[in-house]
Structures are given as structure tokens and as C-alpha cells.
Amino acid sequence: MATILDKRELTPVTRLFVVEAPLVARHAQPGQFVILRVTDHGERVPISITDFDVAAGTVTLVIQEVGKTSGLLCAREPGQELLDLVGPLGLPAPLAEEGPAALVGGGFGAGAVYPIARELRRRGVRVTSIVGARTAELLILRELLEPESDGYEPCTDDGSLGYHGFTAARLGELIEAGAGFTCCYAIGPMPMMRAVAETTRPHELLTYVSLDPIMVDGTGMCGACRISVGGETKFACVDGPFFDAHRVDFDEAVVRSKMYVEEEHVALAGAGR
């Protein structure tokens, strides 16, 4: 059980939760995730850790409402419990020793890049954060990320804030303009991570993506989350979630991420009863 201490609405479909989880907070490192279960009949779902506070014994999670489980979760209020929360899982993000680093966060991924930005800066690595959303109101966590960034580059699809266009395009412009990035981290929807990979590939810029395939146990037991990286099968839960973006088989990852699309419709229809 993990008690929800605080909840904030970031966008109409995105919520931030602060959850009591002292052991997880104590061991968490940037880039790791938790698996949680909301109800007794519920799924186990992986969620990136956005922030952790050892002293307070809390972790912060950003949830975007996309299906039945995330919907149930977003409906929870402070004081209520999450039935299960386990972590921190996965390997910490491989952190650069030298910068500047480009951090690209798409949609809810802006939360997941935050702990990486903070840790890189703590190590003296300069950070440029490029965060994207469809429109200005959907751009999240600026107040958290901007102070931890040497450069902060908001991008919106409709041009309502910052750069008018996708994050990958802005990243490409910055590279062309001689930003001199030594590495890049991209977290967000699969098409965005793939676009970032294709943007940095010709520049041979070391790029990590954080993959969140379908998982069950999250401890390497089931292999649901397998990903092909450089022709080898890896388990995102124990070998990842960070992988070399230029070696990931995105075609396969996209296909596998859609394994249960029909079932998700059934579950949502049932939830509406």
C-alpha cells in the first residue's frame, strides 16, 4: 500500500501524484520506474519516477490518462491508497560525464527527464531541455524543469508557445547551429523518440531513449517487455529502460506496443458500464 499525499492537475489529462514510498525514494536513481496496481482486479503498470525525496520519503509520478488503469489512477485523491507500488525498478539512466547534454521530453515525458536534468547539473554537466506538447496549455512542469536547465526550449505543435513544431526538429536546429551536444536523452511517445533517434543519427550523437513497453512483473521474470537492440533481445525492465536509440528496432517496438489494442477497447467499454 502507498498513500497518495498530494495530487495536482497538470493538464486536463495529466496528473501529478506525490506518493508515500520511503524505501523506493531512498534507493531511486534518475531514470528508474515503479510498477503499481490500483485495485485488486487491476493491471500492473510501469510509471517513470519524476522525482524522489529521501527526507520526505516520497516519490512523484506523472500520469497521463490513456486507458483504463491510468483513468482509475487519475481518479484517486490524496489520502487514498494505491494497492501496490514496487520499485525502484530498471537500471538508472547512463549519465554523461561531460556536456552539454540535450534532454528531450515529449508530453508526459517532460516529467521523466527532470530527475536526469537535476542529476546532470549536480555533476556539473550543462543541460538543454527541449520539451514539447500539442499546445501551450498541455506543456507540463516548466516550473520544475526550467530552473534545472541551462537552456529551456518549449515547442508546441500549434506554435502557441516557443518553437512552432516538433521537439526533434528543434533539436536538429540546435545541433546544426553548433550546440555541440555530447549526448541526448529522449523520453516520450514512441514516434517522438524515434524522430529524435533519426535526427541525431546522421550526427552520430550518442542518444538514449527510455522505452516503456508492456510489462507484467517488472523484475525480468516474464519477458513481455522484450526489445530488439542491435539484433539482440533485451528486457526493458531489467536491461533498460534506457537503450541506445540508434540500435533500437523501433518498428518491432511499435508493433509490440499495440499487442492489446483491441482488449484495451473492451476494458474501457466495460469501465463505462
Add this chain to the structure above:
Amino acid sequence: MTLIYPTKTEMPALDPVERRALWDEVAVGYTVERALAESRRCVQCQDPVCELGCPVGVPIRDFVRRIQLGDFAGAADVIRTRNVLPAICGRVCPVEHQCEAHCATVGRLEPVGIGRLERFVADWERVHPRSEAATKRVQRPEKVAIVGSGPAGLTAASDLARLGYGVTVFEALHAIGGVLRYGIPEFRLPKAIVDEDVERLGELGVEFRTDVVVGKTVTIDELLGELGYSAVFVGTGAGSPKFMGIPGENLKGVYSANEYLTRVNLMRAYDFPGYDTPVKRPTRAAVIGAGDTAMDAARVSIRLGAEETHVVYRRSQTEMGARHEDFVRAGEEGAIFDWLTLPVRFLGDEEGRVRALACVRMELGEPDESGRARPVPIPGSEFELEANLVVIALGTNPNPLVPQTTPGIDVDGHGCIVVDHETGRTSRPGVYAGGDIATGAATVILAMGAGRRAAGAIHDYLQGGSDGDLGA
């Protein structure tokens, strides 16, 4: 002298056709009459050789004698001196390779149905419960941490709690039982039985902590340090599924047996959308491998509605690893066995879903390093086996989390924790290990034996050399 009936007293079971759509336990269990009849097939040997075949040393002759006398509570007491999970073992032990293989009648008659009798006694006890909680027991100040709540961990926890130690069991998943919970299906081991055994351990004072991944949420160093545990037993199992490394393995609809069974057993995907976790429902299923897990996966596929379920194995029936009873039951339920057949790649449709396996036929050649005839592909024998769901049940590798995060624990080339098999002692003082994490994938009862030996050794270690007898 009375004659011994040549075959075991029949075990009533659900109808093979009806049960294809049911998750209820297939083998119904003996009635009192049947148990008495079967117990009388035991001649009470002077030298009970059957007991040599039991990894935990159950006094088989004595408990069968108690049944003969109608003293079922006495029989339960006798079993419980050596086996804390008899309702489970009576259902899942590969008895034909263990106790029953040693039965003095073997060769002339069918052996005594020891497994069935053990199950009868355990089930009798379930409806005639006798609490242990009232028993006065020495309380010791030391605490022991058990990592993993499968058969090895539960057995070690039980023994150590009886010895008076404070015992905490840490489990990574949200439910207790390890492979008993996520691996073995309801129709072979009802989860209510696992629940009852866990409850019984709770009454003994064992504390359970779910959602703790030792190595991630806490480390063994912390358990032995600031958290105040005096010893740790690692029973984390063989958690990492083996894949074949052939093309198409990551197509949609290709599962490891661990994933398939975990979805169905732990997450109850068979009841989707009543439960939220889905699983693909096959029309034609293919299960690769022929061990216990493969039989479970095949029988799950049948229950999920597969019109045709194939079990594909590169060797022949003789080399199959599954328990005889489960093999027979799978066949009764309609599983088709493709012996001497090796999948070489998986074929998908335009949406990335598996649609067939390309296989070659094999023939048996010279014995290999395992002593079994080596299967050799027959040239030009390739064919396609249609299947829209594939389960790979070729075994597992040890779970690497604890060795990776614990300094001073040696592992062998397979990733198994190196232990002294008499005691379960690892290379690190105070840390013991047993079950599949130390031996590679094996059986419930062997894991229990290892848990018991380690509990005794931990007791010795904590008492500075006093004997490890449980005095039960």
C-alpha cells in the same frame, strides 16, 4: 495374507470434455473409502525404501499406517514433521520419479499412490483444522529475512519460525507463493490452498512483505545491517525465461511460459475483462517444450478456447520431462503431441502477429552430454504448423537481481548462486540460498528440501554450532 490390488485406487477427476472449459481443479481427490483402500495396498515394509525417494524425508510408511488405522489427524501430524506444504506437494510432486519410484511393489504392481494419499491427508486436515498458534515455543531474539516466497522460502520460513526466530518473508510480486502463485494453474493447484498455507505461516508469526524487490527496494547489506537481520535466505527462483533466439520470436502472440502463466494465474487474465490484465485467446496454440510448464501452458490454452493445441518437442516422448499424470491429462483434454519436431522460425502476418511455426522433423542420433539421444534434423523435412499463439516453455535461468546487487556472493557460469548443498551456505557469511536460484530450474519439492536444510544450517549458525534439529 491378503492380495494387493495390482493398480492404484482410481483418482476421481472431472470429465475430460467438460473440463476443457473449466478452471476448477481436475483431480477431485480421494474419498475416505478410496484413501483407506489405497492405504491398504501398502505392505508396511520393514525397510521403507520409498522414503529414500523423498527429498524432504517424509516418514511415508508411518503416515500411511495412520491412514490404514483411520487416524487421519495422526497421519497429518506425521507428514508435518517433515513437510509443511503437504496439500501442495500431494498435487504437484513428480512422485513417479521420487517416492513411488522406490515403492517395493514397483516392477510387479503399480506403486502405492503415495502422492494421492498425502493429498488426501492434507485435504482432510484443511476441513478439520488444528491451529498451531497455541503451541508454546521458545522465542529467540534473532531475526531472519527470507527473500522470495516460493516453496524454498516458505519452507525455510516455517522451520525458522518454529525454531522461535522472528521471520520476515520479502516478495517482489503483490501476492505470496512464487511459482505456486504465478506458475502453476488453478486447475492443478487451487490458489485457495496456497492462501491457506500462507495463512498458517502467518499464525506461526511469519511476517510477509509484498512489493519488495530485494536488490532494488532494499539490499541484502541493509537487511544484515541497519534492518537488524542476523541471517538471510535467498530463494528467488529461476526467474528469467529462456528464449530460442530464432527469427520471429518477438511477433505478437509469442509468449514465454512465464508471461503466459503469470497473466493467467497471478493476474487472472482468463477472467478478462472482469480482471484488467488481458491475454491473447488462441484458436490454434503451439507450446514448445515438454516439461511440467509446457503441459500447464497447453492445458491453459485449451481452457482459453484453442480449437487445436500442439505440444512441440524436439525429442521423443521418452525424454519428456513432464509428470506422467499431467501428460495424460493434457492428452485427455485434447492436446496434440508433435514429438521430434523443432521450430526453426516463427512466421507473422502483415500486422506482426504470429500465424505459424516453421518446423523441421528430427530423428534420434547418438547420446549427447545429457545421456539422452541427440535429436538431429531430417534434411528437407521442413513444414509449417499453423498457430496464432505460441508459448515457449524451454525452462528458465536464475534471477540475477540478488547476485548483481550483493557484494561477496559467488555465482557459477549459469548464474546460479554457489552454495554448499548440505547447508545452503553461500560465499558470504550469514547468507544462505536454495531452490532454483542455486540449482537451476527444478521442482517444488527439491526447493522445499533446500529450504529445510538451509533453515537448519541458519539455526546452527545463529546458535554457534548447536544442532539444527527442528524437534518437531
